[in-house]
Amino acid sequence: MSADKKEFFIIRIPDTGSLLEAVHVIASTGLTITRCHYNRSLDPDTAFFSVSGDEKACTDGTQALLDMGYLQTTIAYPKNIRFTIIVPEIPGTLHHILKILNQFQAEISLISFDNRGRYPDSLHVMLRVRNAVMIEELINEIRNTYSVEIDGYDCGDSCEDGSLYYVKYATRVRDILQNPEDPEDPHILNLLNQFSHLAQQLTEYGKEYQDALDHILQNGLHLKSTTGKNFCADVQKIFVTDTLTLYCFQLPGGGNIFVINTPDERIMVDTGYGIYHEDVLRMFEYYGLGGIDDFTRIILTHGDTDHCGAAGFFNAPVYTHEGTWKIIETNNRAWGASSQELVLEQVYTVMINLFAHMTPPSVCELFPPAGTEKYGDFPVLDSFSAGGFTFKILEGHGGHQHGLIYVLCQEAGLLFTSDTILNLKYLSPERSDYNNFAVYLVTTVNVDPDLVKSERKALTKLAITLDNRLREKNRRLLLCCGHGPVSVFNEKEMVPASRTELYRHVTGSS
Template sequence: LDIPGVVKNILEVFEKYNINISYVNTQENDTSYQYCKIGLYASSSEVLSTVLEQIGTFCKIIDINYDTQDKIIDNTVFYHSFAQNMQKTLSLSEKETKAFLNNSNKILQILEDKNENYFKTFNYIRKFAEFTVNYKDEQFNPRINHKSINDDVNLYLIEPPCGSNTYIIECDNELLFIDSGFRCYADEMKQFFHVLFPDFDEMEKQIILTHADMDHVGITDIFDDIYVSENTFINFKREHEGKKNFREENPLHEPYIKLDRIISKYEPPELTKLRIIGNKTNDKEFEKIGEFNFKDMCFEVYESNGGHLKGEIILVEKENKIIFTGDIFVNVKGFTQEQYDFNLLAPYLMGSVNTDSAKASACRKILLNKCKNYLFCPGHGTWVENSDT
């Protein structure tokens, strides 16, 4: 049973018989039992038997057969090499390197309990880091699309190899952004903004964030007004206060989010720039929390039940039949090869990219059923007519 003091009693037995601990993996699981895997080294099998017999009087013990061909439990050299590699790849400080290694190991512990391979876990983490770096500078090659909504309004879509879509609506020399990708690509993205809009610096611009995931909110420094739901505001406020954000409240997501913060160079938006659109008051799949007007376009803003992330919103423009879905809908069929490869990483390392997959699925079905013949502008993957989905 998960009773305070049991681990202390175990350690006292180890100390009594000079037992060395080579490996420990333990985590809470919301039950009355605490499972703890411990690798031991004893001077003889007789001593080990005595130790296990004594511990067995107050704690249930299960002997796990250790297959050295499957996992390497105690590999200091590997950890050191991995840390050095990540420090060099990402240009990390010593403090960041320690945090990176610590959270990588936490992901390993979570996946190990699902019998995932040790090296696969670290290889996926390495891929995550290398992906973001490999597409920096001249290698940054987003897919860009343009669509005329009417004679006065143009819609642009920028899809980077890693991170969310960025949408830009242009009308009368003013710009409305929806989401903005990873912060680590801020310089590269700004170059493309200036290519698309030669007078970019002089143009009025504002942004709406569909939700608070780091791959959607990376470029906010160029805006004076950042529109969000109240729950998304609370998420960012928590980050500024040094508290866990909504993602980090889930222990299965927390280590990945902390890696994401390091890799993407994430910083939360300035609170003084945030403008709250509205707040959700019920548990329904969607609730209208307000409207947002941009020139002649009127967006109805709905907050979902938080299946993907608490505070997420969709923007519905009924006259032109356009919907910005955030990550409630993702167009996997419309991925580039780079996007497809990158988007395999997070679901593995997090277990799921959703806070509640059943809720997220219910919301997605509602959008597909109720918004027929709308242009779907997803969080990832190219836009698509709903009739084609």
């Protein structure tokens, strides 16, 4: 027996009875409805259904909904035809005209008549144009009895009809993705369905449905608006030793990029969002770090797209944990965690990966599984050399994300803490505001909020121990946080380890 297939339908609701009919059609084909959402106050035209069933049931259900005109296969704006009917002062005239409109199942957007107004013999009508041939037949039917003057067509993108909410929303998504051409793009329809599902889930956490959809758009708009001439980064360049220079690049949104520069190696730890790739290359060139062919290895600390989303652009071997690779493959940031089936996690991953132009590598070198060696409470997976120093790869516990790793060089005093230890206090207001998008949309950025607390405690304990050892040599441990500046401990808080400079593209450069 074959496994059930999952399908979704975006249903057009021309009247209240059609919702019942659509559900009846779905049920009669043997499909099971697993989700439905309809909010008449937001958009009386559109309902969302997720269903499951065998291949035949899905095919039959799709065709039946198409045959009845309920299934939306496009999210293009319908046009509105405006026309005026010259009506005589005969009782029953309005009733007769409405019967004709009902006969053709016309979607009335506006109807207006006032015999004491400026045009006492004129009935003004505006209809949605879903089927141009049907509208022509309807007009001809009315003309058999009354005089009709066509006032014109309104293109929907300038229409303020509130019932076009989802159409307008999808158009804004297209604008962000710079894909305005195809109104029947099934990818956009799928996104609209998933965004609706995310917003529906967030209402269970006390969020407003429409507010949740707006937050999704704001996330994408922020990323798009901080590229090109608006791109900037806070940069730290730290001469760790004579043979090792550390760069930290805080991008406009998302996680940091680190570059370890030595005479024999140029290593990138995390890559930032893919949408910033062209800007990052210009920035790397400015700091003398080369381009896509000039890195000897890339290390991904975990599978969130703000840390791994540009790895596929570079011609360098990429190293990561098997769990991170699974997260990339499944497009689900909660893979491997108890929350991996949560819709919030799944849809958030799809959304942010899309807006951020997630570009993963085609292949990855996976760190070996944990053996018996440990450093503090963390298993040692692997090691490599650069600049005469040994770097160890430590396996995290899975609090922020399954497969997360840390990079430690005790000799050089470097600990890359990924998203377990952050220095959010020194984020710019703009970066801090952007981080709140993720918190809003997934309610918590950690896939296991309880586990991340104990993991952070263990990592902090390890960092303090290492820092104390280095202090004996008049040196300090540099905490390379996933977000915020490279920092050092200062009593009970972390402070930036060095001056931060603002990078912007040179005006007029290509």
